[in-house]
Amino acid sequence: MKKDFVRGMSHGVPIMLGYLSVSFGFGILAVSKGLSALWATVISLTNVTSAGQAKGVEMIAAGSTLLEMALVQITINIRYSLMALSLSQKLDKRFTTPHRLAASYSITDEIFAVCSAQEKPLTPAYMYGMIFVAVLGWVSGTAMGAAAGELLPAAVSNAMGIVLYGMFIAIVIPPCKKERGVLAVSLTAVVLSLLFRYLFTSVSGGFAMIICAVAASLAGAWFFPVKETEEGGKE
Numbered sequence: 001m002k003k004d005f006v007r008g009m010s011h012g013v014p015i016m017l018g019y020l021s022v023s024f025g026f027g028i029l030a031v032s033k034g035l036s037a038l039w040a041t042v043i044s045l046t047n048v049t050s051a052g053q054a055k056g057v058e059m060i061a062a063g064s065t066l067l068e069m070a071l072v073q074i075t076i077n078i079r080y081s082l083m084a085l086s087l088s089q090k091l092d093k094r095f096t097t098p099h100r101l102a103a104s105y106s107i108t109d110e111i112f113a114v115c116s117a118q119e120k121p122l123t124p125a126y127m128y129g130m131i132f133v134a135v136l137g138w139v140s141g142t143a144m145g146a147a148a149g150e151l152l153p154a155a156v157s158n159a160m161g162i163v164l165y166g167m168f169i170a171i172v173i174p175p176c177k178k179e180r181g182v183l184a185v186s187l188t189a190v191v192l193s194l195l196f197r198y199l200f201t202s203v204s205g206g207f208a209m210i211i212c213a214v215a216a217s218l219a220g221a222w223f224f225p226v227k228e229t230e231e232g233g234k235e
Contacts, residue, residue, distance in 0.1 A: 009130065011130050012130035012134045027040050083112040106131040
């Protein structure tokens with residue numbers, strides 16, 4: 001168990017380093033929206049989701065309803081359920097139900113990618129080691145960013161607050177270059193967002209985000225379906 005835990009920690013170090021910079025931006029964003037450094041850190045500790053946290057903080061600042069908040073979070077984070085289902089096929093026999101519930105606490109995009117690349121079955125100790133290091137980076141980065149946001153001048157804090165959005169752009173651009181479908185879906189979402197931002201202003205930001213995400217996804221599935229190859233795979 002100790003060996004697997006240490007191996008998981010070593011594989012989680014690159015994730016931790018990436019999380020430090022991104023969560024630093026979230027910490028600054030949260031403070032700029034009126035949250036304290038303590039609550040910003042608590043949010044990161046209990047959520048571990050960049051896009052969900054960023055949108056959630058904006059909705060809190062806007063005074064959105066709990067129903068709207070719940071629907072937005074489901075829309076943004078439902079992919080984690082699919083990742084968990086995929087990883088369930090790679091789990092070691094020692095992964096009992098309590099271990100599965102504990103590990104589900106932090107199945108992020110990066111942790112999913114690293115775990116999926118492992119050839120051997122995943123043990124609880126391995127995933128706990130990776131989760132421990134990754135979450136440590138996410139939470140500590142948030143705490144440092146929030147503390148800096150309370151001390152730095154507003155102009156500097158606002159400038160550094162774009163770090164989180166820069167990460168989202170960096171995630172989207174590479175697949176947009178490779179796949180026309182991804183590019184089309186992204187552009188559709190952008191156009192719909194602009195329409196809600198400047199024309200249909202009566203729709204709240206939360207519901208506008210849900211409509212944009214669902215509509216763009218449906219358009220992508222309709223016009224750019226995943227094709228089956230002759231071998232039975234997907235291309």
